[in-house]
Amino acid sequence: MLYSLSKYRFLLLLFIALLLQSCGGLQNALTKKSNIIEAHIDLTSVANDQLEIELNPGPFPKGEVTFYMPSVIPGTYEYSNFGRFVSDVKAFDKNNQPLEVVRNETNTWTIANGKKLDRITYTVDDTFDGDEGSDVYPMGGTKIEKDEVFLLNLHGMVGYFKGGKEWAYHVTIDSPSDLVPFSSMERISHTATQDVFRAGRYFNIIDDPILYTNDDSVSFSLEDIEVNFAVYSPTGTHKAADFKETLEEMMQAQKRFLGDANATKSYDILLLLMTMEELQHYGGMQGALEHHTSTTVVFYEGIDAESLKEYLVDVVSHEFFHTLTPLNVHSEQVHYFNYNEGVMSQHLWMYEGTTEYFANLFQIQQGLIDEANFYSRMSEKISRSKRYDDTLPFTEMSTNIVDEPYADNYGNVYQKGALINMCLDIIIREQSGGARGFLDVMQALAKKYGVATPFTDSELFDEIVAMTYPEVGTFFNTYVQGKTPIPYTTFLEKAGITISDTDQKLPSIIMTTPQQPFIAPQPNEAGTMDLVVTGLNNRLSEIGFQEGDVLRVFNGAEIPALTQENMGALNMLFGVSFDWKPDQEVTFEVARAGTPKTLRGTVGVAVAPAKGITAMDNATPTQIALRNAWLYGK
Ligand SMILES: [Zn+2]
Missing domain, CATH: 1.10.390.10 (Neutral Protease Domain 2)
Known part of the structure; x- marks a missing residue:
């Protein structure tokens, strides 16, 4: 995975702390011979961003059956506890009579009489809103938006049975006729309103995410690898075709670099662009998750096309090398x-x-x-x-x-x-x-x-x-x-390279290091919060800022109260500075020891001292x- 700390995250970190969850234990032992599990998901019946899932494993030879939702998935290196999004698990025998289901912990359920079991049903919630979803990586999350878009990272929807990680799945998905699936999962059949996919084992349920969206995609080939790139942009701002040339050039170069170390036949890039609300829900988290033959990428839709191209090159090249x-x-x-x-x-x-x-x-x-x-x-x-x-x-x-x-x-x-x-x-x-x-x-x-x-x-x-x-x-x-x-000096010197003091260009005039903004929230005498200048760079000093100044107006926009509700507005306000050009004139107002002051200047090029690597003369x-x-x- 590439967990990308982009510009919006720095700001959000001022206001948000992310929570980590912990997880319970594991049970084991085999109870059933290999089988095909029939899974059914109906994207046409959505209520409150929830979906009904049906899994039909058929009867087990004897004893108790344990059903799991995954807690950890490959590539994320943290607990996601997808059981949190599952509710109302019901089990039925083949006469449609209910069987008792016990929830043992967050990710585990048991059904006492496996011999009688025919199918289970449950409701899943998505991770793109609601209290629980915000600590799941969005690129490994689920998005359920009726008639609009579905990001099916199926590990958030389809679970597995004890002893059954190697069983195959047939996943039948009913969909609105104007949404098209993009996925590297093997597809058995396709009509305008129904697709049947096959996962060879539970691993493929996780490894082949599916994006149902309007049909905005492009394809190109890298010798014998077919690459498909599908985009979901909530307002239609970004189109797949805008990125084709950049991605193609980059991936051609990757293929030349890798040589025959890559035997992949096809590769799917699923790009889902998020709204500001979703970006905030995830605490500014953006990036991508790798799979064997695809990658899921999420970014904020408000990023301009040129910057988005740069992010895609860095993120997709990283994910493709995971092959x-x-x-x-x-x-x-x-x-x-x-x-x-x-x-x-x-x-x-x-x-x-x-x-x-x-x-x-x-x-x-x-x-x-x-x-x-x-x-x-x-x-x-x-x-x-x-x-x-x-x-x-x-x-x-x-x-x-x-x-x-x-x-x-x-x-x-x-x-x-x-x-x-x-x-x-x-x-x-x-x-x-x-x-x-x-x-x-x-x-x-x-x-x-x-x-x-x-x-x-x-x-x-x-x-x-x-x-x-x-x-x-x-x-x-x-x-x-x-x-x-x-x-590092010892190793770089072997190649005639030295480490010395230099200047590093900052991503925005408001940053004092690549990660640190020049302001921080601090309590004031009135019992509310102010944004106080806590650090400077060459440009901020030149414009006349001093540490301790209270920021009141940021290039014509008044700073709103520092509340949770205003986070999006604050974010937008400072976010635009990342796109300012060096010759742009900017104006600020601060309170210095209680006295208002107007500060003016050009954006210029903000730098910070850094260690630079250069070739030895x-x-x-x-x-x-x-x-x-x-x-x-x-
Ligand atoms: Zn990675």
């Missing part, structure tokens, strides 16, 4: 995923780190970005990684990622996780005289394991060392399994050769 890992290279913990207990692999440095690193490296290797851009991405990752616990071994964090304090460090998989891979790449290039890089290692692992065969979690490091060099083993021991922070031919091998694969 390498974990999809083609993963451990037993991922393959036999435990949907109701967090049993995690120690290799997040690879699942997320390698993916994120390649999503940057391919851009320079394929000529989409230049060296300076690549260096600034890596230096930003170094700066951001320092905001997490740099002494926490990555393997320990990974194994425990669903629990605190490890969960708080999850974001570092995109920062330090990528940097771990950068260092490994440099080591392997150095040791092989430039001939091999970390991509070669991953291609070899994908060839050996592939989709169907997991590796043993505890043996991966030894296997990679055996394929490469002892220096790689020392690196894993010291910096991935060990507590020692990585001395006096690099030796050996260093330059290693740098070229690393950055360009030659």
Whole structure:
């Protein structure tokens, strides 16, 4: 997954705290022979954003039957407890007589007499509104909007039976005739008002989300991979065709970079754009979730087309590289995923780190970005990684990622996780005289394991060392399994690159670091809250702001009262500054020690001091050769 912290989130964080849920236990044991479960969902009968689900497993040979909704799903690394959205579970025998159902905990129900069971029915709520849904990632969530759009991340709707994770499902969906399904799930039949899909096992219920929407989509092919891109835009602002060229160019480059390590036949990109209300419901969360042959992407609809293109390139390239890992290279913990207990692999440095690193490296290797851009991405990752616990071994964090304090460090998989891979790449290039890089290692692992065969979690490091060099083993021991922070300078110097002090361009004039706005809410004497200036950057100082100023008017707009209800208005007010152009004139009003003051100036280019990565002027031919091998694969 790429959990993208976009501009709107920084602001919302001022006002919102997200809650995490915990989860109950798990029961086990097999009770029934393999079977096909008939699932039925009727999208034409929606009430209060709820749907009725029917699952028909047929009778069980004997004993009690346990029904589960998943608690954890692959790629999210946190508890979602989808049982919370299920109510009114009923069980029936084949004469349509009710059987007793007991809810054991949030995600588990039992039916005492399995021999009599014919089918169960229940009501599901979506995650896009209501109190419970806001802590589920929207890209893994469910949206039920009558006659308009349905995001069917089916793990939020269809559960599984004890012992039945490997059973196949036939999912019959009745739909309004003007909505079209987009999905990589195998489709058995299709009419204007009914589709029947087949999931080979419960895994596919999770791995193949379905988006029912108006028919706004484009397709293109990458040699032998057919790519489909479907968009739902609530007001119709964004169209699939606007993004086709950008996505096609980017994915062609990815395919060239990956070589034959990708055996996918088709790939679906499902983009659902959110309203401001939904963005707020999710606390500003936007991003994407990876699947074997598709990805679900959610962004705020109010983002302008150019910025949305940039976000799509970063997010979709990351998700598409997940087809390498974990999809083609993963451990037993991922393959036999435990949907109701967090049993995690120690290799997040690879699942997320390698993916994120390649999503940057391919851009320079394929000529989409230049060296300076690549260096600034890596230096930003170094700066951001320092905001997490740099002494926490990555393997320990990974194994425990669903629990605190490890969960708080999850974001570092995109920062330090990528940097771990950068260092490994440099080591392997150095040791092989430039001939091999970390991509070669991953291609070899994908060839050996592939989709169907997991590796043993505890043996991966030894296997990679055996394929490469002892220096790689020392690196894993010291910096991935060990507590020692990585001395980046040591590794970058090998490639004639140095880390020095520099200026970093900020995403908006209102930010003092890439994450920190210049204002914060503080209580005042009247017992309400003010927005007080708590930090400055070069442009804010130039315009005349001082720390302690109380912001009253922001470029012509009065600051509303700082209440929960006004969050959307505040968000919009500050959000527009991210799109301001450098030559734009802006005006503000502040209260300084009680006295009103008007401040004026141009937006300019706001910067913050940062660590910059640059090529050394006096690099030796050996260093330059290693740098070229690393950055360009030659
Ligand atoms: Zn990811």
